[in-house]
Amino acid sequence: MRRIILAAAVAALAAPLAATAQQTTLKIVSAFPENSFYVTRLQTWMDGVNAEGKGVLQLNFIGGPKAVPTFEVGNAVRTGVVDLAMNTGAFYTNVFPESDALKLTQMPVAEQRRNGAIDYIRRVWAEKGNMYYLVRVVEHQPFHVYLTKPIDKPSLAGLKIRVTPVYRDFFTALGATLMQTAPGEVYTALERGVVDGYGWPIGGIFDLNWQTLTRYRVDPGFYDAEVSLIVNQDAWKKLTAAQREFLTRQALSLESRNDYWKIYAQEEMKRQAQVGIKPIQFTGAQAKEFTDKAYETGWAGIIKNSPVHGPKMRELFSKR
Numbered sequence: 001m002r003r004i005i006l007a008a009a010v011a012a013l014a015a016p017l018a019a020t021a022q023q024t025t026l027k028i029v030s031a032f033p034e035n036s037f038y039v040t041r042l043q044t045w046m047d048g049v050n051a052e053g054k055g056v057l058q059l060n061f062i063g064g065p066k067a068v069p070t071f072e073v074g075n076a077v078r079t080g081v082v083d084l085a086m087n088t089g090a091f092y093t094n095v096f097p098e099s100d101a102l103k104l105t106q107m108p109v110a111e112q113r114r115n116g117a118i119d120y121i122r123r124v125w126a127e128k129g130n131m132y133y134l135v136r137v138v139e140h141q142p143f144h145v146y147l148t149k150p151i152d153k154p155s156l157a158g159l160k161i162r163v164t165p166v167y168r169d170f171f172t173a174l175g176a177t178l179m180q181t182a183p184g185e186v187y188t189a190l191e192r193g194v195v196d197g198y199g200w201p202i203g204g205i206f207d208l209n210w211q212t213l214t215r216y217r218v219d220p221g222f223y224d225a226e227v228s229l230i231v232n233q234d235a236w237k238k239l240t241a242a243q244r245e246f247l248t249r250q251a252l253s254l255e256s257r258n259d260y261w262k263i264y265a266q267e268e269m270k271r272q273a274q275v276g277i278k279p280i281q282f283t284g285a286q287a288k289e290f291t292d293k294a295y296e297t298g299w300a301g302i303i304k305n306s307p308v309h310g311p312k313m314r315e316l317f318s319k320r
C-alpha cells in the first residue's frame with residue numbers, strides 16, 4: 001500500500017517535468033510583437049489547442065521578440081531552441097533565402113495545397129531550414145508603402161524607408177534609401193525622423209501606434225503578406241502519429257479561417273481613412289507598372305539567391 005502511494009506521488013511530481021507517452025508540450029514563440037493583432041489571434045487559437053489537447057499536446061507560449069529577437073526566431077526553430085514559431089519568411093532569410101518567396105504567392109494557400117506549391121515549400125523548408133512548414137496563418141493582406149511626406153509619382157527617390165527583406169529589391173528599384181528594422185523599432189524610427197516611411201501590410205499599423213506618425217498610404221498594394229507556423233523538424237518527427245494528427249487538424253482549422261483577413265483589410269483601410277491617412281493612388285498603366293515592377297524585382301532577388309528553387313517556386317506561386 002505504502003509503496004503504491006509513494007509511486008503515485010513520484011509520478012505526480014515527475015509529470016509536469018517530462019512528457020508522458022501521451023502528452024507532450026511544445027515551446028512556441030512569435031517573431032511579431034506580443035501586443036500585435038497577429039499574436040492576439042494566435043493566443044485565441046493556442047487557448048483552444050490547450051483546452052482540446054489535454055493528454056495529447058500542449059503549447060507553451062514563451063513570448064514574442066522579447067523572448068527571441070525577431071530576426072533570430074528562424075534559427076531558434078532550425079536548431080530546436082524552440083519547437084514552433086509564428087514567423088514570416090522575411091525574418092529568417094538568414095537561415096535560407098527562399099523563405100522570403102512566400103510573399104510572392106498569387107493564389108490562396110488552399111490552392112497552394114492543391115497545385116503542389118505546399119509540397120515544394122515543405123521540401124525546401126525541410127532540407128534548408130530543418131523545418132516542417134505547418135500552415136499559413138495570414139494571407140489576403142497586400143503590402144503598402146506608408147509615408148510621412150507625399151509623393152506625386154511612383155518613385156521613392158530621396159526618401160529613407162524602413163524595410164525588411166520583403167521590400168528590399170522593390171524599394172531599391174523605386175530609388176529609396178533603406179533601413180532595416182524589426183516591427184518593434186518602427187515607431188522610434190518614425191518618431192526620430194530617421195525614416196520617411198515604412199513598408200507594412202494593409203492591416204496592423206494601429207497595433208504599435210504608427211498611425212499617429214503616418215500621413216500617407218501608397219496604393220495599390222503589392223504581394224501578399226505571409227505569416228506561417230513553422231516547426232522544428234526533429235520536434236515534429238518526435239511527435240506520435242496522434243500528436244501530429246491533432247496539431248495538423250488544429251492548425252488547418254486556423255488556416256481555413258484565413259478569409260477573415262479579407263474583412264480585416266477592409267476594416268483597417270476604413271480605420272486609416274478615419275484617422276486622416278490619405279491614400280496616394282496610382283491607377284491604370286501606372287498602377288500596373290508599379291505592381292509588375294514589384295513582382296519582377298521580387299522574383300529577380302529570389303532567383304539570384306536561389307537559381308534552382310527560385311524558378312520552380314515562381315512557376316508554382318504565379319497565377320496563370
Ligand code: 173
Nearest residue numbers: 088090164166199225226
Ligand atoms: O516587418 C515587415 O514589414 C514584414 O516583413 C512583414 C511580413 C509579414 C507580415 C507583416 C510584416
